[in-house]
Amino acid sequence: MVVLRAGLCPGLTEEMIQLLRANGIRTVVDFVSSDLEEVAQKCSLSYKALVAVRRVLLAQFSAFPANGADLYEELKSSTAILPTGSPSLDQLLDSGLYTGEVAELMGAPGSGKTQVCLGIAASVSLGLKQHVLFLDSTGGFTASRLYQMLQARAEDKEEQASSSGAGPAAALQRIQVVRVFDIYEMLSALQELRDRLSQQVVSSMGPLKIVVIDSVSAVIYPLLGGKQSEGLAVMMQLARELKTLAREFSLAVVVTNQVTRDSSTGPLKPALGRSWSFVPSTRLLLESTEASWEKATTQRLASLVKSPRQPTGIQVELDIG
Amino acid sequence: MQRDVGSLPLAPALRARLVAAGFQTAQELLETGPCGLSKEIGISKEEALEALQVVRQECHGDAARSAGASGATRKCTALQLLEEEQAQGFIITFCSALDNILGGGVQLTKITEVCGAPGVGKTQLCMQLAVDVQIPECFGGVAGEAVFIDTEGSFMVDRVVDIATACVQHCQLIAEAHQEEDHLKALETFSLESILSHIYYFRCRDYIELLAQVYLLPDFLSEHSKVRLVVVDGIAFPFRHDFEDLSLRTRLLNGLAQQLIIIANDHKSAVVLTNQMTTRIGQSQSTLVPALGESWGHAATVRLIFHWDNSQRLATLYKSPSQKESTIPYRITSHGFRDVQPPAVSQNAEGTEMNPCKRPRREEEK
Numbered sequence: 157m158v159v160l161r162a163g164l165c166p167g168l169t170e171e172m173i174q175l176l177r178a179n180g181i182r183t184v185v186d187f188v189s190s191d192l193e194e195v196a197q198k199c200s201l202s203y204k205a206l207v208a209v210r211r212v213l214l215a216q217f218s219a220f221p222a223n224g225a226d227l228y229e230e231l232k233s234s235t236a237i238l239p240t241g242s243p244s245l246d247q248l249l250d251s252g253l254y255t256g257e258v259a260e261l262m263g264a265p266g267s268g269k270t271q272v273c274l275g276i277a278a279s280v281s282l283g284l285k286q287h288v289l290f291l292d293s294t295g296g297f298t299a300s301r302l303y304q305m306l307q308a309r310a311e312d313k314e315e316q317a318s319s320s321g322a323g324p325a326a327a328l329q330r331i332q333v334v335r336v337f338d339i340y341e342m343l344s345a346l347q348e349l350r351d352r353l354s355q356q357v358v359s360s361m362g363p364l365k366i367v368v369i370d371s372v373s374a375v376i377y378p379l380l381g382g383k384q385s386e387g388l389a390v391m392m393q394l395a396r397e398l399k400t401l402a403r404e405f406s407l408a409v410v411v412t413n414q415v416t417r418d419s420s421t422g423p424l425k426p427a428l429g430r431s432w433s434f435v436p437s438t439r440l441l442l443e444s445t446e447a448s449w450e451k452a453t454t455q456r457l458a459s460l461v462k463s464p465r466q467p468t469g470i471q472v473e474l475d476i477g
Numbered sequence: 478m479q480r481d482v483g484s485l486p487l488a489p490a491l492r493a494r495l496v497a498a499g500f501q502t503a504q505e506l507l508e509t510g511p512c513g514l515s516k517e518i519g520i521s522k523e524e525a526l527e528a529l530q531v532v533r534q535e536c537h538g539d540a541a542r543s544a545g546a547s548g549a550t551r552k553c554t555a556l557q558l559l560e561e562e563q564a565q566g567f568i569i570t571f572c573s574a575l576d577n578i579l580g581g582g583v584q585l586t587k588i589t590e591v592c593g594a595p596g597v598g599k600t601q602l603c604m605q606l607a608v609d610v611q612i613p614e615c616f617g618g619v620a621g622e623a624v625f626i627d628t629e630g631s632f633m634v635d636r637v638v639d640i641a642t643a644c645v646q647h648c649q650l651i652a653e654a655h656q657e658e659d660h661l662k663a664l665e666t667f668s669l670e671s672i673l674s675h676i677y678y679f680r681c682r683d684y685i686e687l688l689a690q691v692y693l694l695p696d697f698l699s700e701h702s703k704v705r706l707v708v709v710d711g712i713a714f715p716f717r718h719d720f721e722d723l724s725l726r727t728r729l730l731n732g733l734a735q736q737l738i739i740i741a742n743d744h745k746s747a748v749v750l751t752n753q754m755t756t757r758i759g760q761s762q763s764t765l766v767p768a769l770g771e772s773w774g775h776a777a778t779v780r781l782i783f784h785w786d787n788s789q790r791l792a793t794l795y796k797s798p799s800q801k802e803s804t805i806p807y808r809i810t811s812h813g814f815r816d817v818q819p820p821a822v823s824q825n826a827e828g829t830e831m832n833p834c835k836r837p838r839r840e841e842e843k
Contacts, residue, residue: 159499159517161508183499265774266796274798277555290555295587295738296778299559301799328556335552337739343484344535345552374775378732386489393483414775427772454801 159183165212167205175199184213231256234406238286238366241279241309244472245272248458249438250465253408255365257464258398258435262413262426263442268456269412270296271476272442273368276410278305281327286365288331291345293374297333339375339390346397353405364407369398371412373427380428388431395435411436426461438463445473482506485535487528494518503532566619568610568706568747570602571644572816574805578794579779585619585705585747588737588776592752592767593783597790598809599751600631602783603708605814606749607676608641610706613663616648621705621746622675624697626690629711632678641672643812677701684715688729691736698744705746707737713753713768727772734776750777789817 159182160173179198181187188210196203237252246252253259253276261269274297277288290297306324336342353364376394379387402409414427426433426441433439439462445455459471480503482495498517500506506514506529515525567582576582583589583606591599607625612618625632648667652660677697681687687709698704712733720726741748755768767774767782774780780796793804806817 159505161505264771265777266780266802270798293735294775294778295742296798297558298799299555299562302555303559304799325556328559329554331555333553333555333558335742337735337742340484340486340535344480347480347484371775374731374735377772378728378735380728386492389483389489389492393481397484414772416771424771 160187165209165216167209167212172199172201172205172209175201184217188213188217236365236406236408238276238280238408239283240272241275241283242272242474244474245458248440248460248466248470248472250463253366253410255406255408256402257437258402258409258411259438259440260411260413260426260436261440261442262415262461264415264424264444267442267444268474268476269442270294270370271301272474273370273410273412274298274302274305275476276366277331277368278302278309278327280366281330282306282309282324284365285327285330286363289349289364289367290331290333291342291367291369292333292335293337293342293369294371295335296370297335299328299333302331303328337375339379339394342369342375343390343394343397346394346401350397350401350405353401364405366408366410367398367401369409369411371414373412373414376428377414391428391432395432399435415441433462436462442474480504480532480536485532487531491518491520491524491528494520503536506532507536565745566614566617568606568619569612569617570605570814571609571647572807572814574816575792575807575814578792578800578803578805579781579797580800583706583747583749584779585745586741587778588734588741588748588750589779589781590750590752590767590777591781591783592754594754594765594785597783597785598807598814599783600629600710601636601809602814603710603749603751604632604637605640606706606747607708608637608644608672608813610747611667611672611675612644612648613667615657615659615663616651619705620703622677622701622703623706623708624677624679624694624704626679626681626687626707626709627711628681628687628709628714630680631710634673637673637676638669639811640813641669645669645672675703677704681715684720684729687712687715688733691733691740694740695743698740698746702744704744706749707740707746708749709737710751711753712750717753717768727770730769730773730776734773737776738778 160168160176164184176182176187176195176199179195181190181195192203192206192210195201196206234256236255238255239246239252240249249259261272263269273290277290280286281288303324306327310324310327334345336345349364349367372394376387376391379390398409398411401407413432415424416427417424426439439460441459441461443457443459445457454476456474456476457471458474460466460468462468482500482503483492485492485503487495495506495518500509509517511522511525511529514520514529515522518525520528565585567576567579567584569576569582570579579589591602593599603625607623610619610621610623612620614620645664645667648660648664652664679690681690691709694707716726716730737748737750740746752773753768754765756763757766765784767780774796777796778798779794782793782795784791784793789806790808791804791806794800794802808815808817
């Protein structure tokens with residue numbers, strides 16, 4: 157529903173717009189769906205000019221159908237599978253995180269979501285030498301823990317040599333961290349990323365392949381609920397932003413979510429409601445293997461709750477220590 | 478910069494009108510100008526002007542960010558963060574076992590939550606931290622001031638005097654042992670009066686006062702830039718009783734958590750909260766869990782749970798982004814929060830060292 161403006165396409169001048177508006181044509185949809193001969197007569201404008209404008213507007217604003225075979229070829233050439241750094245988790249995700257999709261990690265507090273996110277960032281940065289964007293909204297990003305993970309991984313692969321590009325310090329430089337504590341800050345950070353990628357600005361960012369957001373529910377929770385529907389609208393805005401980023405720029409997007417209960421004894425369910433549950437295509441639930449907090453352990457159980465490729469209900473054990 | 482209209486921080490009714498009138502990006506709004514805008518949507522010129530100012534601020538904020546001014550926008554590489562973290566200090570608790578499991582002490586720029594049953598020592602830890610944050614840097618502290626927000630009324634000034642006196646004596650002993658210049662100089666300013674005068678105390682009686690205090694805190698902190706610790710003693714108390722609408726409670730708590738993490742980050746201070754415990758009745762047993770529900774659990778970055786084991790006080794690190802979960806014993810003496818002494822050293826002194834303000838908790842015959 158875009159309103160007709162003077163600069164929208166060459167040939168659309170201010171007087172033209174005033175005349176059109178006087179006859180009830182305000183938006184692009186009105187213009188394109190009206191009978192141009194009638195319009196030419198009523199507004200005393202040249203028919204040729206109107207047809208030219210309509211052609212440009214259609215080219216600019218309509219969606220083009222694509223062939224399924226072409227889509228498949230494009231997908232095959234542009235999708236990458238990123239290993240998460242933990243073989244059991246890769247097994248759960250059908251060999252890793254797929255670019256072009258949004259994956260969600262959910263769990264109770266202390267279940268290890270931030271640890272898994274740090275592990276994914278470490279694996280992509282050190283193993284694949286790709287850049288990672290980490291949006292932190294809870295303050296849980298601890299660089300020293302990430303460094304610990306990178307060192308452990310580098311020891312495994314014997315890449316301690318400080319050749320350019322390898323080594324934990326270089327890997328740390330490839331991970332960019334943005335601290336956003338508000339939904340609007342998060343949206344502006346994501347839109348800024350989109351602008352940068354679409355203009356293909358080759359800055360310190362480099363080839364970005366994965367965006368990790370920890371956590372999405374911390375910024376949306378204060379807006380949801382009650383009688384205000386604004387929270388839902390902004391949440392869907394965020395969802396659209398994430399999916400556009402994933403799909404258009406072939407990025408893998410990983411988000412973390414909380415879990416809540418209906419009542420104090422009900423079962424755990426993911427936060428943010430049913431509307432959000434349609435956004436990620438893969439959902440993983442992380443739980444501790446011990447029922448109460450009295451026995452401390454680093455073992456976690458990851459179960460697949462939603463996936464487009466694997467049967468749900470598969471569980472694997474993880475060690476986040 | 479093609480910012481979508483739906484993502485700008487405007488009032489919802491205004492946003493709905495803008496979208497209905499056909500505006501999609503912020504660029505279009507700026508091109509229309511206030512007069513055109515007020516005519517299109519049917520709002521007054523002043524409202525249109527205000528809205529455009531907000532939009533312009535957002536867009537210019539974006540432009541400044543993309544031009545590389547990353548100072549104000551909290552964006553950096555992980556390597557820079559690592560260097561920052563390694564240079565940061567910790568607030569020690571005087572209990573070395575607790576400091577060890579926390580990775581050095583209470584971390585700045587993070588929210589630490591302390592949960593426990595009544596009488597286990599949460600307020601004692603808070604008072605200890607309010608004194609410890611002021612330890613001068615040459616003794617290993619962060620030389621900051623403290624803000625203490627009290628909702629339960631459990632802050633006892635005479636107890637703080639005891640803790641502070643013990644801390645000053647401890648530092649004097651260190652200074653005598655090492656005999657360095659800056660130690661003696663620091664000791665001149667580190668006295669009981671200065672410690673007490675640098676603890677800013679606020680008393681909040683209900684949740685509205687608490688929310689107001691936290692939202693006003695950034696202004697206070699920008700005037701007192703040396704504050705390195707914000708303690709909220711009893712975040713559960715105002716929210717637990719007398720609250721019918723649970724979804725409102727969740728929303729308010731989450732908003733509070735986000736505000737606190739912004740404060741912790743922007744002013745480089747540690748935020749310490751204390752929480753109560755509640756009983757969850759499961760199928761076959763009941764367990765003690767931290768109060769305020771599941772969603773509150775995500776607010777704190779580090780979670781400590783204090784509990785009893787017969788007559789021994791234990792602290793468990795339950796949630797931390799960088800340390801492993803573990804449990805250590807601690808005790809509370811007349812000097813404050815301390816380690817459990819190894820049994821060979823002071824068996825007899827244990828009885829007299831018990832906190833005089835607390836009913837002694839011992840077995841029948843000791």
